[in-house]
Amino acid sequence: xxxxxxxxxxxxxxxxxxxxxxxxxxxxxxxxxxxxxxxxxxxxxxxxxxxxxxxxxxxxxxxxxxxxxxxxxxxxxxxxxxxxxxxxxxxxxxxxxxxxxxxxxxxxxxxxxxxxxxxxxxxxxxxxxxxxxxxxxxxxxxxxxxxxxxxxxxxxxxxxxxxxxxxxxxxxxxxxxxxxxxxxxxxxxxxxxxxxxxxx
Numbered sequence: 001x002x003x004x005x006x007x008x009x010x011x012x013x014x015x016x017x018x019x020x021x022x023x024x025x026x027x028x029x030x031x032x033x034x035x036x037x038x039x040x041x042x043x044x045x046x047x048x049x050x051x052x053x054x055x056x057x058x059x060x061x062x063x064x065x066x067x068x069x070x071x072x073x074x075x076x077x078x079x080x081x082x083x084x085x086x087x088x089x090x091x092x093x094x095x096x097x098x099x100x101x102x103x104x105x106x107x108x109x110x111x112x113x114x115x116x117x118x119x120x121x122x123x124x125x126x127x128x129x130x131x132x133x134x135x136x137x138x139x140x141x142x143x144x145x146x147x148x149x150x151x152x153x154x155x156x157x158x159x160x161x162x163x164x165x166x167x168x169x170x171x172x173x174x175x176x177x178x179x180x181x182x183x184x185x186x187x188x189x190x191x192x193x194x195x196x197x198x199x200x
Contacts, residue, residue, distance in 0.1 A: 008081045009088045016073035016089030020096025020113055023103055024065035025050050028058040032093040038106075041194075046108035048143045048196070066108070067116030069093055074120035090117040091169055098180060109180040111147040114173055118154055122166055129154040144184035151177040 025045040029037045034053045037045050041052035047066060051059035070093045077089035087098035097113040100103040115133065119126030129150040151174035158167035178185070187193035 002081075005084075009085055012077040012081055012085040012089040013092040014105065016077065017096040018075050018093035018101075019069050021091030021100035021107070022069060022096075023100055023107065024069070025062045025108065028062045029053070032058045044108055045103070047112055051196070054196075061101055064065035064114050066097065066112035067119075069097070070115075070117035071115040073120060074117055078120075087165060087169055090121055091173065093117060094176075095137070096171055098176060109147070110173070110177055111143075111150070113145060114151065114177060116155075117173075118170065122158060122161070122163055124161065125154055125157045125163070125166070125170075128157045135198060140192055143196050144181050144193060145188060147177060148181060148185070 018184045023045050025037050025047065028050060029035060029040075032055055033140055034040070034050070034055055037049055041049045043049070045176070047059045047063035050062045053059075070090060073093035074086045074090040078086035094113050095111050096107075096118055098107045098110045100107040111133075115126060115130055118129055133146040133150040136149045137143060140146070151170075155170040157169045158170055184193060
């Protein structure tokens with residue numbers, strides 16, 4: 001490992017973070033005149049909370065853009081500097097969404113960015129995570145439960161595929177997703193968690 005390599009990884013992480021920190025939920029809410037997302041529903045800046053406004057196109061665009069920024073960070077870093085840089089950029093984009101400098105480090109829960117990042121890093125793992133989310137969401141109608149299931153499964157799939165470095169990164173991402181869903185977990189246990197599509 002050379003100093004130049006470390007510098008490239010650091011640059012990939014910084015650029016990935018700045019891209020991941022763009023709060024597309026806030027952008028869509030403003031674009032469609034939905035108000036301040038931080039004052040609506042759960043106060044989260046992600047697609048699920050945008051959906052609580054009842055504006056499905058805005059929620060869909062937020063989902064696409066939040067997942068896309070993770071994927072773009074990975075693909076750009078891979079193209080410019082290789083697979084190791086892609087891992088750093090993807091993880092940094094995820095952190096950027098969760099702790100965006102533009103919003104005083106108070107961001108979303110990272111699920112869409114997580115899925116987009118994993119799809120770009122290893123599409124079979126990403127597809128497995130997306131399928132898990134979709135099945136759980138369809139069966140139980142809880143976005144949080146679907147997210148937790150997808151986050152828990154992804155490292156296991158990566159490990160089964162022999163992708164140790166990716167699996168380790170996904171464990172860290174999953175741990176943060178569980179941490180940021182602690183209030184959701186408490187509501188799920190209490191039976192008070194709102195279902196997908198419920199307006200604020």
